[in-house]
Amino acid sequence: MTEVKLHGFWYSPxxxxxxxxxxxxxxxxxxxxxxxxxxxxQIFQYNPIYKRTPILVHDGKPLCExxxxxxxxxxxWPENPLFPIDSYERAxxxxxxxxxxxxVSAIRLLALSSNSExxxxxxxxxxEHLRVVEDRxxxxxxxxxxxxxxxxxxxxxxxxxVKFITVLEDALEVKILEYEKFPHFHLWYNNFKNVPxxxxxxxxxxxxxxxxKFSREKLLGSS
Amino acid sequence: MTEVKLHGFWYSPxxxxxxxxxxxxxxxxxxxxxxxxxxxxELLRYNPVYKxxxxxxxxxxxxxxSMLIIEYIDEIWPHNSLVPADPYERAxxxxxxxxxxxxxxxxxxxxxxxxxEEKEANIEKVWEHIMVVENxxxxxxxxxxxxxxxxxxxxxxxxxxxxxxxxxxxxxVKVLKDEKFPHFLSWYNNFKEVPxxxxxxxxxxxxxxxxxxxxxxxxxxx
Numbered sequence: 385m386t387e388v389k390l391h392g393f394w395y396s397p398x399x400x401x402x403x404x405x406x407x408x409x410x411x412x413x414x415x416x417x418x419x420x421x422x423x424x425x426q427i428f429q430y431n432p433i434y435k436r437t438p439i440l441v442h443d444g445k446p447l448c449e450x451x452x453x454x455x456x457x458x459x460x461w462p463e464n465p466l467f468p469i470d471s472y473e474r475a476x477x478x479x480x481x482x483x484x485x486x487x488v489s490a491i492r493l494l495a496l497s498s499n500s501e502x503x504x505x506x507x508x509x510x511x512e513h514l515r516v517v518e519d520r521x522x523x524x525x526x527x528x529x530x531x532x533x534x535x536x537x538x539x540x541x542x543x544x545x546v547k548f549i550t551v552l553e554d555a556l557e558v559k560i561l562e563y564e565k566f567p568h569f570h571l572w573y574n575n576f577k578n579v580p581x582x583x584x585x586x587x588x589x590x591x592x593x594x595x596x597k598f599s600r601e602k603l604l605g606s607s
Numbered sequence: 608m609t610e611v612k613l614h615g616f617w618y619s620p621x622x623x624x625x626x627x628x629x630x631x632x633x634x635x636x637x638x639x640x641x642x643x644x645x646x647x648x649e650l651l652r653y654n655p656v657y658k659x660x661x662x663x664x665x666x667x668x669x670x671x672x673s674m675l676i677i678e679y680i681d682e683i684w685p686h687n688s689l690v691p692a693d694p695y696e697r698a699x700x701x702x703x704x705x706x707x708x709x710x711x712x713x714x715x716x717x718x719x720x721x722x723x724e725e726k727e728a729n730i731e732k733v734w735e736h737i738m739v740v741e742n743x744x745x746x747x748x749x750x751x752x753x754x755x756x757x758x759x760x761x762x763x764x765x766x767x768x769x770x771x772x773x774x775x776x777x778x779x780v781k782v783l784k785d786e787k788f789p790h791f792l793s794w795y796n797n798f799k800e801v802p803x804x805x806x807x808x809x810x811x812x813x814x815x816x817x818x819x820x821x822x823x824x825x826x827x828x829x
Contacts, residue, residue: 432743433706433739433743442695445695447695447698447699447702448702449701449702449705452698452701452702452705453698455698455701456694456695456697456698459694459697460694471679471682471683472665472668472670472679474679474682475670475675475676475678475679476670478672478675478678479670479671479672479675482672482675483656516656520655520656
């Protein structure tokens with residue numbers, strides 16, 4: 385019988401991307417929650433290069449990097465495909481996944497901002513990214529999601545980032561994904577987070593807020 | 608009839624990755640040389656997000672990002688395959704291709720860094736990356752990352768190494784030392800001797816002159 389384990393952080397958008405992929409495909413897995421301040425020996429063994437999560441271990445073989453992991457999962461378990469079948473559409477999907485992943489540096493900057501100047505700069509960077517997606521990705525008004533009528537891997541990639549953005553909005557009491565600025569993106573996210581499997585597997589907002597507060601104290605306090 | 612165009616810079620390792628892919632698969636294409644200081648309207652239209660090369664246009668449909676382009680080409684023209692068929696091997700190949708991109712970021716920082724104190728730190732970062740590859744990738748005595756033949760990982764790293772050799776001459780510093788990276792350099796020696804690669808690697812002196820000029824222009828405007 386096939387064995388799937390996922391080492392990750394419950395609050396990380398990258399781990400979330402993999403979790404959602406596994407849940408949407410109904411793939412049973414063992415979830416191993418790592419502590420970022422005290423990672424298991426296995427993390428260093430499975431990912432000696434980056435020493436980070438998520439790590440998927442399939443029948444003892446480890447894989448790192450969330451984007452690579454989700455594409456692997458889609459190949460091994462092709463039912464409910466999350467990547468487009470058409471080669472060109474698939475290349476475009478990969479492009480947008482990478483673009484979603486690239487948002488993390490601005491999000492991280494905002495999460496760790498220690499003054500209002502840094503905060504403003506970080507929010508502007510996030511807005512730049514959101515603007516590109518708002519302008520480029522919602523021209524087909526028939527589509528409810530990036531995947532059409534149902535969500536696909538691009539929805540998952542952006543969804544995981546936007547979830548984190550909403551936590552920052554609450555924690556820092558700022559508005560980032562503003563409806564007036566990004567109406568299509570805003571609407572898309574409202575639809576996305578109500579997809580049953582996503583809704584059931586969305587990390588608890590209050591729990592995430594508490595975690596963010598704890599992390600900021602630990603990381604900003606120690607720098 | 609299928610129409611293939613490639614917008615790129617002849618001296619860019621990212622463009623070179625795609626050129627080598629097309630040559631290895633013998634795919635006819637129309638090469639459009641872009642000027643980085645005066646990019647064509649087409650380029651900006653095809654890649655409005657990053658506004659950079661290479662941009663690959665297949666029957667009017669544009670694609671950006673070199674490794675995405677390579678995987679697309681390999682799917683449409685599967686002969687002389689460059690992407691591993693086995694899903695796990697493919698995932699590993701994608702991991703190393705991404706690592707090559709990380710190496711490239713360090714190389715760019717080194718290339719554009721000032722020649723003073725930053726230089727040592729920048730070289731260290733490049734070394735760190737290459738050391739990982741040196742230690743992790745040559746355990747099984749394969750000639751290439753792809754085994755007996757080159758694959759997408761060889762193409763991911765090869766042009767970057769070519770660029771490092773170029774920058775060594777510009778900044779007058781030895782980075783790729785034999786004693787530090789014996790396996791990595793042995794691999795590169797094999798890579799650049801593959802006939803199609805050899806025929807299509809840009810000429811060294813020409814690249815030195817070009818990248819030197821670009822560096823000076825970029826540093827002057829920053």
